[in-house]
Amino acid sequence: MTNRGDVQYYEEVPAHPAIGVVLLVGIGLLVFFGMKVPRVPRLILIFISALLGFIYLTFMRLTIIITSNRISVGYGFIKQNIRLSNIEYIETRHPPWYWYGGLGIRFGWDWSIGFVQNFRRGVRVTPIHGRRFFFSTDNPEAIVNIVNDLRQKLQ
Secondary structure (H helix, E strand, O other): OOOHHHEEEEEEEEOOHHHHHHHHHHHHHHHHHHOOOOHHHHHHHHHHHHHHHHHHHHHOEEEEEEEOOEEEEEEOOEEEEEEHHHEEEEEEEOOOHHHHOOOEEEEOOOOOEEEEOOOOOEEEEEEOOOOOEEEEOOOHHHHHHHHHHHHHHHO
């Protein structure tokens, strides 16, 4: 994909603590109720618990990588990639909590894709071709400045 020497910016945004709490409570309830059921359904409960653990490990951090020619944002194997030459506009944004309706990968009211880790500020990318997307970050101004500088170098 990318050469590590080409990375201009790298960030991992940790998951909102609520995600971990909800999944741990879910696993705890499965274990509690699993003690009282016969053997066959217990295997199903173990599978569901493992699935919840996998979901947590996948969504526990949002990874943002900016190279000299593209932005990659995603959770584990679920990623959104865009070439810098395909970016029409990039801006910092603080969408209200109801805009994306929760945490994780969401569709916004304007049909943009949101990679929402927290309800603080983030970056919204408007491509020339394709769907707009938003992602949470701890450094939105830095990302916008880096991307705009890299886009100017490409021209």
